[in-house]
Ligand SMILES: Cc1cc2nc3c(=O)[nH]c(=O)nc-3n(C[C@H](O)[C@H](O)[C@H](O)COP(=O)(O)OP(=O)(O)OC[C@H]3O[C@@H](n4cnc5c(N)ncnc54)[C@H](O)[C@@H]3O)c2cc1C
């Protein structure tokens with residue numbers, strides 16, 4: 001265990017930061033810093049020294065330059081909805097929260113793209129353009145709160161990733177501040193054409209988990225909203241049968257917009273929260289959405305229903321109105337939150353397995369749940385084999401925390417064993433560091449570190465994440481408050 | 485961090501732990517949208533409340549500031565997937581603050597006197613407002629200190645008090661016996677609106693009873709953490725309305741409505757009153773709910789009068805969030821305005837009125853007021869319809885300050901009465 005102490009911030013640096021962003025936009029008292037000690041991953045906690053709330057790119061650049069001069073760690077932060085501790089200030093440092101930079105700057109309908117500030121909330125973009133028949137495709141379940149900057153940094157996906165892809169497929173370019181304070185633009189510029197000469201540095205950056213610099217403005221592509229939808233809910237006796245139906249639908253040559261599965265426990269929690277009318281005794285509920293041109297959807301829907309029935313579905317219900325369809329999605333998208341009704345804390349994983357291995361990993365999770373004596377409901381992107389076991393625990397009981405972590409470990413190890421990966425979309429953060437060495441070779445990791453140093457030679461930007469051998473906060477604050 | 489001796493229990497642990505820190509509530513919180521500081525967000529405030537309860541932070545200016553700055557608009561509650569009952573957590577924390585935190589003299593004066601001793605009593609409010617109206621009439625505002633000027637700018641140019649008859653019969657054979665809650669601010673400043681509400685109810689086939697003995701609903705007390713006073717108000721009103729054997733109890737002010745609907749929760753621990761409170765609350769309906777149920781507006785949209793003004797609708801927080809009522813008022817307005825109806829961007833982001841908030845937190849109230857007015861002006865609407873007296877005062881004052889003299893803010897009862905009567 002290392003003994004390096006957390007960052008120390010002098011009063012002079014604090015003053016200088018205050019001069020850049022205004023004292024009102026600094027958060028530094030111990031009471032106010034508290035909520036910044038973690039993101040939606042609440043197992044590990046550590047206070048940053050200060051949080052700055054800049055207003056524009058120039059302020060971000062000035063803050064970053066100052067930190068470079070004083071060799072201070074910087075931690076970019078969006079809405080803090082990360083589920084893997086990617087915004088944890090492991091050794092303290094200066095947290096740069098983009099939450100005041102949240103405007104939509106320009107909408108270019110002709111070229112179907114929008115320029116937004118990094119702190120702009122994902123769902124606001126679709127809200128702004130939907131009257132014109134457009135939408136921003138990546139739809140993480142947290143889209144009503146998470147920021148585009150956070151999406152870029154974690155390459156977020158969502159239920160509709162199956163058909164529409166992830167963030168990198170829809171972000172054309174962005175402005176960023178390098179860890180030394182230099183401002184640059186990667187990828188397509190707002191005024192430029194789509195093709196950019198040279199390496200795709202934009203692509204290299206996306207998914208960097210805040211380690212390559214601070215994104216300040218993003219140019220996103222807008223997609224034409226599908227003409228029509230057929231959204232269905234299939235009720236199955238077991239996860240196995242539902243998984244088989246998923247495989248058969250894909251095998252039949254269809255690419256639904258989304259295929260989402262909820263197991264019994266989560267269905268019950270969601271039903272308690274939203275009273276949609278989900279059957280409480282079903283082993284699994286599958287939400288399938290077909291979208292595209294109205295002509296032909298009818299036939300596809302009939303085919304999907306047929307496949308579900310062939311796999312033992314006891315009922316397949318079609319959303320009859322747009323309101324019903326939206327209600328169904330609301331239930332799905334808020335499913336994570338609904339488990340607050342079951343337990344004060346949850347730890348979620350987002351491992352990926354080949355679709356054909358879904359039944360196997362689900363059986364493993366059930367066994368793991370029994371072994372650890374913790375409930376583990378599941379809601380996940382079945383179409384791309386991206387699982388989301390929600391391990392329920394109470395952080396006031398250290399024994400439960402230990403078992404939750406152990407369960408998470410076992411499940412991820414199994415994903416890798418089954419030929420999958422440890423994270424589909426939530427990122428590595430501090431949570432899954434140990435798995436990097438399992439999934440990648442030493443040479444892979446060294447190559448990644450080299451790329452990182454191209455952007456951040458000093459390795460000060462969101463440090464101690466992702467790479468094995470990083471410091472954990474328990475190295476610094478061995479005795480942390482349990483509750484809160 | 486040093487731990488301090490935890491204070492006496494004020495948070496129900498199960499309710500407080502229902503927050504799983506997911507952050508999905510952030511973007512719906514008006515104060516967070518303005519400051520970007522997570523301490524001004526629901527997740528941040530709940531974190532502070534819990535830290536306060538656990539003795540991780542001390543009760544000082546900083547904590548009090550972030551709790552005070554909360555509008556109590558409960559937008560967070562409406563979007564929280566985990567069902568966190570934020571309103572209740574806030575009231576209990578505020579009660580704790582009231583008892584254990586000492587404020588500045590001016591804040592104490594506002595809270596103790598103006599809000600608790602004047603607003604809830606129509607007669608006192610009329611008297612208390614007299615000098616204010618004279619100052620306004622004689623244009624002497626300039627002589628006042630800033631905070632008083634801000635408070636004063638909220639008052640309409642002239643009072644419009646009105647007392648309703650105790651009984652107003654239905655226009656046609658009565659289909660329902662309803663009680664009408666006349667409200668404190670409504671009675672003094674919006675007498676004609678109350679009359680319009682009763683006319684609409686009469687036309688909808690309701691015999692309307694407005695008992696004189698009724699008192700303040702207790703909302704202002706509850707929101708500022710004076711829970712005992714709020715309970716006293718509740719008991720009084722329950723008793724007054726029980727005597728009349730009503731089918732429904734109707735209210736036209738969103739803020740009062742949500743409190744009346746929560747008497748059940750407020751008196752949960754009181755064995756003598758718990759059942760009666762629940763029964764009372766289950767009968768309470770917002771005016772728009774009753775009107776829509778009596779005569780469902782047709783779904784097909786008639787074309788708006790081409791010469792007619794554009795109309796938009798602002799969601800009063802306490803109607804949209806705790807009561808989750810957003811469709812009935814829109815349907816009513818849309819049925820009249822037809823294609824002249826336009827949606828208001830951020831229609832459910834608080835206008836900054838929030839009960840007595842614009843008196844106690846004028847700076848944030850003014851920021852949200854500006855935000856609201858900018859959105860209204862963007863729509864090009866000349867009429868803004870809403871359902872709460874506080875919102876009306878706040879929006880009217882904001883429109884005046886912006887020089888938008890051709891845009892009017894009206895209560896939905898006045899709007900409906902005018903276009904259908
Ligand atoms: C209920 C719930 C459901 C979720 N569902 C999904 C889902 O379906 N799909 C999915 O992919 N994720 C999901 N997530 C995870 C999370 O919402 C996403 O990772 C999201 O992209 C994070 O955005 P944020 O603004 O909250 O970023 P934060 O959590 O604040 O930060 C995340 C990472 O991005 C970096 N970062 C943030 N802003 C910037 C910036 N401007 N410049 C550089 N780096 C930055 C941070 O340093 C950190 O590494 C879910 C989370 C919750 C709580």
Ligand code: SF4
Pocket residue numbers: 337340502503504505506507508509510526527530560563564565566567568
């Ligand atoms: S209040 Fe609800 S939405 Fe907000 S962080 Fe807590 S659980 Fe999530």
Ligand code: SF4
Pocket residue numbers: 512513514515516524525526529553554555556557558559560561570
């Ligand atoms: S009540 Fe309103 S102001 Fe207070 S935390 Fe909730 S959303 Fe924010």
